[in-house]
Amino acid sequence: MRNNHFRMSNKQLDGAQALIKTLDDLGIEYIFGYSGGAAIPIFDALVTVKTNIKFVLARHEQGCCHMADGYARATGKPAVVLVTSGPGAGNTITGIMTAQMDSVPMIIICGQQVTWMLGKDAFQEADIFGITIPVVKHNYLVKETDSIPRVIREAHHISTTGRPGPVLVDVPKDISSGLFTGDMDPELDLPGYKPETSYHVDADKIDEALQLIHKAERPLILAGHGAMISGADAELKELAETLHCPVTSTLLGKGVFPEEHELSLGMLGMHGTAYANKAICACDLLINIGSRFDDRIIGQADKFCKDAKIIHIDIDPSEMNKMVRPDIEIVGDAKTSLVEINKRISSLDTDPWLNTIEGWRKKYPLSYRKQGGLRMQQVIDELYQVAGGDAIVSTDVGQHQMWAAQFYKTNASWKWLSSGGAGTMGFGFPAAIGAAFACPDETVISISGDGGFQMTLFELATAALHKLPVKIVVLNNHYLGMVRQWQELFFEDRKSGVDLEGNPDFCKLAAAYGIPSFNIKRPADVRRQLEKAFEITDGPVLIHAECIKHDNVFPMIPAGAALEDMLTEPPKGKLAKPTGST
């Protein structure tokens, strides 16, 4: 039908127009981009083709990627990144890697030199296809104008199905400028890609899982990003409530099970709650739903859950036995698997187990001191009280990220945006911008430290221009705090490369972009300043909090150590340097 439309309109399309039209047909809502020579035909098509797509000019290609990433993490839908060749494409690498590590759908379209110049070191030519192979789910170098709709449709399909991920399409300028004579709605050609198989789970494995579940006395559910991506929220809740089984989540799984639910133990892992980590050590059955057993969750692999049975549900077969050897492997979609399991579960008596956990919860609560200066934890805690658990919260990477994960409770999916696998500083603020475009009616909070914020602060212009009501929180301790914490604990407090002297006046910086700001210096100021800032809803507002310089995140499991070696408070003596992981 689409094809007929164009024939009837008697209008000849070029490759770039076919590309933009295909993106529109696929329902793409936003393109975050930055123009340049090799991409001019594609940018021109944004003007000449009438679509529903909205284009956002960011201020750096890394910003484009993180915006598309934030858009996807807030909606589950992909956005498109459109950049030029060479340095433009090169600047996307960190953003693409960030999306790949966290299974975020994204379509990156790069302009490229003309085909006959490829490999000849022509102006702004880079082998972005080769460069990105290790950091994408799949990528393409388009060689025929007529194949553009097929390639774009395949890219969208691959990016959004199975385990999602970024797909890059490199489009040489002669290909995008060439006359399009092909089919606008062609068949996909992907004989090696069968994501639909993940919706058929092995019934025998479900049987085996049920047997283990019904024998368990101390079960624990580990909810990961995969549970959220598959939309298994309701099934997860049904499973937990029927079994009376506590639930801990990964950093990226925050929200798929409401953190204010009485069965929620919050986040586990290196800086997870003490009660979640103690529960992991003491459980007799771990039901992992869509988590890849990241090294910052399992600590020392051979001691992880060594006395417990493990059920691992994952859509990606290559996650099985990668970090942890499960007793039962269920390869498939999390929601499909849980629907099958839930059909036949019955209630468990877990009262003694829940009582034990309640004891840990009382003994090791998350807490912070309100004396001795302003702490990041307090700002985050009060942010939560002012904004509530329904706001979209985007974080950067470091101490503030871990405190936000601890103190900002997330009560629904798609509300917590944080770079987990890649740990990309500079992610948080542009990701919040992407989320604000995606969800104009929701409160969006960006929480960054002074280090990460300065890595992508140029996107203040984007936020200001589009009057996006993002609450930009900068928690300033004048340090790269997490590295300083490690240096203090493991390197005899020798500080190296962590002192951010020379930080700008962040409020004046905001003013330079026409963005109002609020400054918080004392613990007593927090609530009032936050409330004033939250009254501003017609554009961005920056909240700068001057926090104490020396504070460490606890609980902490030193990297590569066993979970039972968790520190719940500052250690008395010197610690051995971490081994086995970072």
Add this chain to the structure above:
Amino acid sequence: MSIVTTDTPPENASGTPVSLPVHTLSVFVNNKAGVLMRICQAFARRGYNIDSLVVSKGRDIHFSRMTIGISGDPDGLAQIILQVTKLIDVIHCVEHTSDDSVNKELLLVKFLVDKKDRTEALQIIDHYGGKTVDLTPTSMIAMLNGDTSKIDAALAMFSQFEVIETVRTGKVVMARGELAT
């Protein structure tokens, strides 16, 4: 006469080097540019070395068949097979052992041999079921095929002559009976 080659064994090589177990994988892939890069990257990232690699078009030219010999941590092998299988351009990737498959490689070996030793050289070639594919008054190229141990044994015999160069295709593998390769 002098033939220059860089492919000579090291002077003081004693015995065979300690090697990790070699595994033979058959990988069926889309016949597209860049597929080999993706597969090599998947192995290299995880510390596997590719010992041999044979790529050829499939009967349907949209596909290619690769036989890859790799050495590396045997515990990680199942994991790397899954990682390779996960690539969009890979249709399937399976490991084959010599029990369930036919393994062959082809050897070309060039050595210096004059009239005096020529008969003995021809006898060795004949013993291994090979043949002479190039003959000059001073040199000879022999071609023979077989499994890896046979090729190794033949090379040991040829070492009594002055071997100038050897070229091995690397293993090709085909599953026995009605099993798919």
